[in-house]
Amino acid sequence: MLAKLALDNGAKHSKDFIAEWRYEDVQEKVWGISPMTEFCGIGHRTVKRLNWLGIRSIREIAEADPYRLKREFGVMGLQLFAHSWGIDRSFLGQKKPAAKVDKSIGNSQVLPRDYTRQDQLELVLKEIVDQVASRLRSSHLKTGCVSVSVGYSKGYLDSKGRSGWSKQRKVSLSNNTKVLSEHVLQLFRSEYNYQDVRHVGVSYSKLVQTDVLQLDLFSDPVQEVNEERLDFLIDTIRKKYGFKALIHASSLMEGATAVSRASLVGGHAGGNVGLSS
Known part of the structure; x- marks a missing residue:
């Protein structure tokens, strides 16, 4: 997930298409992604639902109660929480079909x-x-x-x-x-x-x-x-x-x-x- 975020929000905007993000950079780089629709998996409807919960940034997703996110979004809420920390819990060999x-x-x-x-x-x-x-x-x-x-x-x-x-x-x-x-x-x-x-x-x-x-x-x-x-x-x-x-x-x-x-x-x-x- 961290590599995906680095590609979308770092490499695509650099002249050499290269970006290096490490887990110690999460608070600065991942939480700094704005607007939230620039974050992988967050669309305008999700933003509205997050705003309704009082969440207005990626940092606030990371600091939110994951069980509250699960109650609102189901399994996707837990994924949002993990992604906000640069973590993807799926296995690389596990093929997940696009929705x-x-x-x-x-x-x-x-x-x-x-x-x-x-x-x-x-x-x-x-x-x-x-x-x-x-x-x-x-x-x-x-x-x-x-x-x-x-x-x-x-x-x-x-x-x-x-x-x-x-x-x-x-x-x-x-x-x-x-x-x-x-x-x-x-x-x-x-x-x-x-x-x-x-x-x-x-x-x-x-x-x-x-x-x-x-x-x-x-x-x-x-x-x-x-x-x-x-x-x-x-x-x-x-x-x-x-x-x-x-x-x-x-x-x-x-x-x-x-x-x-x-x-x-x-x-x-x-x-x-x-x-x-």
Whole structure:
């Protein structure tokens, strides 16, 4: 556990991706992790429940009555207590499956006009991927299945007699914006044939609650860590200053919708859930 905390809160933020944390550093480094959502296994809902107990820091978790934590959180309460001391009681050889979440996260848009250009449709899709991937990360989720849906203009039917289509594919667990964008665009390009489009959507399913960065033999681990750090930085800035504080230059191009949708009122955030405009 101490190694995991050192990776998430030390190595990822250093230039050489190296951090050294020892058990004698727990009070300074582990207890100093803030906000609590940066601590492995603690999400926003857990923070609210901890606050209700009067616990507002990792130090206060470590100093809390473990039996009180167990009464409130069950076995997870004891795990939180142990983790706050940098201890994980599970055996290294014991495989613990990631917690599956039976739901999906997505966003769809009715476009302001009929879109006939592939580049503009792909631009909107990438914006949706960006928005929904941020929601995944804020909930400490990763997706194992990506779906794309397209609805044609009113009255338009393609050569197969369809008014639209949807496609999905299984993917390696990820919440990386760049990786998910590549999957979405590949799905879109495999089916799109220059139809007039008025509705597009992206959704992620087979969700898993995990903060582990899954590496494979075909990817550059340094690049993946850099991309994860970039996503984290973008999320942090948007959460603090609003979605429009940091946008991709492509969102200023013709056909983009992210900026205008971020300004929607009436309770509709245009898919930017959890992000102020």
